[in-house]
Amino acid sequence: MxxxxxxxxxxxxxxxxxxxxxxxxxxxxxxxxxxxxxxxxxxxxxxxxxxxxxxGDKDVLLVRCYDRWIGQLQSGTYTLPARARALTEATQSARTGARPAATSAVQNHLVEIFLPFLEFFAAHEDLSRDYAAALMRVVGKPQVFETLAADLQDKLSSSLVSIGISEAYARASAVALYDSYLGILFRWAASDMSLNEATEALSDSIAFHTQLRRPV
The missing domain is CATH 1.10.10.60 (Homeodomain-like)
Structure with missing residues (x-):
């Protein structure tokens, strides 16, 4: 038929x-x-x-590869190479030692949500810089801006609601945190920012958005 x-x-x-x-x-x-x-x-x-x-051309294929890798990182099905795990342990140790009392359990939880993506970029810095450049050239909407973004924002929003932030503010903060994360990745791609510096920058944004906010 x-x-x-x-x-x-x-x-x-x-x-x-x-x-x-x-x-x-x-x-x-x-x-x-x-x-x-x-x-x-x-x-x-x-x-x-x-x-x-x-x-697709090389740019499109690279973006599609990153969509796949990011999806695997979000679902927990991607295994980081040994180098990335070593970088992660060093970053976690430095972050914990630097500000042990300045972060709440929820703030640390939110950082942990983002950490696999930062680890992946750290493990493949040159490729990730090429990815950031490819995103600027590719016409269309990669999944990182659509379904993958929505899934991660839902996870962030749920965590924010769990500490008493209203759903409306939690949703807005989740979008802002996601945008901060993307901005940090693009800064990282255009500079010599380290994994620890990127994590600290994201932690600062998370600390701001985890303040309890309710409608006036």
Whole structure:
């Protein structure tokens, strides 16, 4: 039947795109953005160069890879490499030692929500800088600005409500925190900011937004 044929063709296309994104992700992590080529992605995915280009150019593929990685980080299914875990332990130790009494349990919890993303950027700084640049060039709406953003904002909002902040203010603060997080990542990409400095900047924003706020 025609409908079954269309569904079968769509399924094959999606499976091929999945192979391409997986191949691109492996090569980007292994060799970086600049060294990775469309031809190399095609060879790794065992498809034609034209099929890769149909899925997107290098900028689009990098953004789609980051959408996947960020989704995995949010769901807890991504395993950070050993280098990132070492950076995380050092950052947590420095943050705890620097301000042991200045943060509440909720503030620390909110920092922990963001920490996997900061860790990932720290583990792949050059690639993340290329990602930030690609975001400025790609036309469209990456998931990081849509479904992934909404999911993370829901998690932040729930945490804020749990300490007595009204739902309206919690939702607004969750959006502001997400925007702060993105701003810090772009600052990081354009400077020599360290993981610890990025975490501290985000902690300061969280401290402000975790003040109890209720409608007047």
């Amino acid at each position: 025609p409908t079954e044929h269309v569904h079968s063709r769509t399924g094959r296309r999606l499976r091929t795109e999945e192979k391409i994104i997986s191949a691109a992700a492996d090569l980007f992590l292994e060799f970086g953005y600049k060294t990775t080529t469309v031809r190399g992605i095609a060879k790794r995915a065992e498809v034609s160069v034209g099929r890769v280009m149909a899925a």
